[in-house]
Amino acid sequence: MNLLITSVGRRTKLVEYFKNEFKEYGQIIVTDCDNTASAMYFADKSYIVPMITDVNYIDKLIEICKKEDIEAIITLIDPELSLLADNIDKFQKIGVKLIVSNKEVTELCFDKYLMYKFLEKNGFNCAKTYIDLEEFIVDFNLKNIELPVFLKPRKGSASINANKINDIETLKAVFNCYPDMLIQEFLDGQEYGVDVYTDMVSQGIVSIFIKEKIKMRAGETDKAISIKDQRLIELINDFVNKLGTVGPIDIDVFKLKGEYYISEVNPRFGGGYLLAYECGNNFPKFILNNLKEQANTQEIGNYEEGIYMFKYENVIVKKDCDLIY
Numbered sequence: 271m272n273l274l275i276t277s278v279g280r281r282t283k284l285v286e287y288f289k290n291e292f293k294e295y296g297q298i299i300v301t302d303c304d305n306t307a308s309a310m311y312f313a314d315k316s317y318i319v320p321m322i323t324d325v326n327y328i329d330k331l332i333e334i335c336k337k338e339d340i341e342a343i344i345t346l347i348d349p350e351l352s353l354l355a356d357n358i359d360k361f362q363k364i365g366v367k368l369i370v371s372n373k374e375v376t377e378l379c380f381d382k383y384l385m386y387k388f389l390e391k392n393g394f395n396c397a398k399t400y401i402d403l404e405e406f407i408v409d410f411n412l413k414n415i416e417l418p419v420f421l422k423p424r425k426g427s428a429s430i431n432a433n434k435i436n437d438i439e440t441l442k443a444v445f446n447c448y449p450d451m452l453i454q455e456f457l458d459g460q461e462y463g464v465d466v467y468t469d470m471v472s473q474g475i476v477s478i479f480i481k482e483k484i485k486m487r488a489g490e491t492d493k494a495i496s497i498k499d500q501r502l503i504e505l506i507n508d509f510v511n512k513l514g515t516v517g518p519i520d521i522d523v524f525k526l527k528g529e530y531y532i533s534e535v536n537p538r539f540g541g542g543y544l545l546a547y548e549c550g551n552n553f554p555k556f557i558l559n560n561l562k563e564q565a566n567t568q569e570i571g572n573y574e575e576g577i578y579m580f581k582y583e584n585v586i587v588k589k590d591c592d593l594i595y
């Protein structure tokens with residue numbers, strides 16, 4: 271039962287977790303377009319593939335699936351989610367399962383403005399969001415929104431081109447520098463990350479794990495502590511059921527004046543999932559069970575509070591002849 275993890279990047283620890291859970295059942299195969307992606311050197315086997323925008327990308331994945339007898343595929347980056355969902359039939363024809371939500375859901379999560387409209391429609395607290403600069407200025411003049419605001423790409427990840435803006439002139443200049451930007455109310459509160467697993471067999475939520483973020487770096491959680499909050503668990507349970515994701519999902523939440531605001535939503539493993547695993551919320555094992563057509567037992571809130579995670583740097587040293595080509 272071999273698993274293919276695509277766009278593996280720097281997620282070395284996650285690869286190790288999967289290898290640990292799958293060791294008696296199969297191998298962990300990974301791909302990336304960069305042969306210096308560190309996680310490539312932690313898997314059982316690794317393949318260099320074209321960028322996901324390449325017309326031959328899907329064909330290359332299919333070739334690897336056939337060669338390595340792949341049971342299922344999971345990606346670790348947002349832009350690939352919809353691409354895989356759009357090609358689900360091609361993989362089903364060769365007996366490969368895609369651990370990905372349907373395309374409507376992946377597109378909704380990747381498009382921050384669509385997510386804002388979804389949250390608003392379903393009655394969840396969220397940051398006011400604008401895709402029209404003039405509309406924002408009108409609301410600003412009417413004092414319906416205040417500075418600072420957060421300016422970010424409508425579709426983007428890793429906090430690339432995301433900036434806190436403190437004045438109107440800078441906002442206008444930066445907004446017009448990049449295409450397809452949006453303006454978002456600045457949520458100045460405590461940030462939380464929530465890791466959720468929705469079972470692929472039972473379709474029910476089996477795990478909700480909450481971490482309080484202490485420090486962020488490059489859009490990922492760098493330091494955090496595990497916490498429990500029944501009100502937030504209930505909110506997330508309601509939200510994920512309405513959204514309809516499957517498998518792992520990562521949700522960013524802010525707390526302002528005692529109220530929770532849902533922010534970013536990524537229907538994949540988040541960079542801060544490592545703490546959930548170390549606290550016993552074993553998503554790789556859940557995936558393995560689901561691939562064996564076994565439903566997982568619900569474990570919502572079944573973890574210890576007060577467990578800290580802090581990431582640190584490490585290095586891999588290779589000769590040119592040892593690189594993957």
